[in-house]
Amino acid sequence: MKHCLLPMLVLLMVILQTTVMPYLAIGEAAPDLVFLLVVFLAIQRSTTLGIWTAFGAGLLQDIAAGGPLGLNAVLLIGLAYLVGQVRRKLFKDNLSAQVLIVVLFTWLHQFLVFFWLNTVMATTFGLEKWALRAFGMSVFHAVLAPGLFRWWRSWIQGENIYRYLISGRKNQGARWSRLRRMS
Amino acid sequence: MPDFLWKWRREIVFSLLIIISLGMLVSRREPGLVSRGLYQGVSWVAVPLQKISAVMVKRSTHFISLIASISRIQEENVQLTHRVEKLNLENILLQEQARENLVLRRELEYKSRQPVNFMPAEVIARDPASWLDRLVLDRGAADQVKQGSGVITPYGVAGRVIQVNQSSAVIMLLLDTQSSVAGLVERSRITGTIKGTGQGWLKLLHISSEDDIRVGDVIITSRLSSLFASGLPIGDVVSIKPSENGLMLDIKVRPRVNFKTLARLLILKGEE
Structure with a gap:
C-alpha cells in the first residue's frame, strides 16, 4: 500500500494540474504542481527518487495535457538532478532555503522551456514572455510550496492513512489502558 | 564493479x-x-x-x-427577453430573405453549399503551465474524430485536431505558434495566412502594403482552407504597421474566440 502512495500522488497532481489549475491561472502565470512535486522529492527525499519521478510524471503530464512527448520528462529530470546537487550544500530542513530553491529553479525551468521551444521547435517567443511567466509562476510557487511540501511529506510517509486509521486507534487504546491504570 | x-x-x-x-x-x-x-x-x-x-x-x-451573479442575471433576463422579441422579428425577415436567396440561386444554377457536419466536445484538460496552446477534448477515435479535423465554437474558429487517442483528442489552438490557417479579409476579399503568436493574439501574413485592409476589418476562413468551411469568423484587425522592408504589412488580429474560457467546442467532421 505504502509503495502506491507516490504514484497515486503523481497521478493526482497531474489530474489537478490539467483540470483545476487552469481556473487559478492569472494571465501568463499558473502554478506547476508536477514541477513542485519533483523539486520537493529531490530536496526532501533523494536525487534518484526525484529523477525517477521526474521521468514518470513528466511523461504523464505530456500525455495528459497533449504536449510533445518527452519535453517535460527531459526538463524535469535535468532539474531533479541539479536540485539534488544543490541540496547537498544546503540545510534541507530549512524552509526558507527550500522556497529559495523553488523560486530559482522556476526561473531556470521556464528558461529551459523557452530555449527548447525557440531553438528546436522554431517558435518565436520573446524574452519578455519568459520573464513574465517566470515571475508569475515563481510567486505562485513561493506561496504554495510551504503548504504543499508539508502535505506531501505527510502523504508520502502515509501519515494521512496510517496515523489516523491504524496508529490513531493504537494510541487511543494506550490512552484507555493508562486511564484504567490511573483509576 | x-x-x-x-x-x-x-x-x-x-x-x-x-x-x-x-x-x-x-x-x-x-x-x-x-x-x-x-x-x-x-x-x-x-x-x-x-x-x-x-x-x-x-x-x-x-x-x-x-450565486455571485443572481442580481446581474435578473437584469440580463429582462434585457434578453426584449432582445429575443427583436431577434424573432429579424429572424422572420431573414427566413424570408433566405427563401428568396434560394430561389435566386436555383435560378442562377449555383451549386448550393453542403451543410457542415460537426460533433460537440467538452474540454477535459489543459495545462496552464505549458507554453503551447493545446487542450484535450473528451472525443477520440471511438467517436470517429480524425487527425487534422477543424475545431470551431459558435463565435469562430478555435483550432485543429493534432492527435487522436481512443477516447480523447488533442487540439492545437489558433493561438499556438505552430498554427496557421488560410484567412480572407471579408470586405476586400484579400487572402493571407493567419498565424498564432502564443501571446493571445494572431497575425495576418503575406499582405502587401498596397492591399486594401483597414483596422476593424473582419478576417474569415478562406475557400483555400481544407480544414474549415469558408466564411467562418477568425478575428478582427486591430493594428496595421508597415514591415521593416516597407513592402509588406505587420497586421495584428484579435481572435473572435475567447480562448481562456473555452469549455465546449465543435469538431468538424467534413461535409455530409
Missing part, C-alpha cells in the same frame, strides 16, 4: 532516463509502437479521471459564479 555502479547510480539513472526521454521527443513526428502504447495506456487511466475532475470543477465554479 557493483561498487562503481552504486557510487555513480544517480548519474547512471540520470543519463539513462534523459536518453530515453530525448529519444521520445526526437521521434515525436513518427510515434513508434512504444509511444503509441504509452499514449493509449496513460489515456486509459488518465482520461476518465480527467473527465470526472473537469465535471466537478466546472460544476463547482458554475455554482459559485451563479
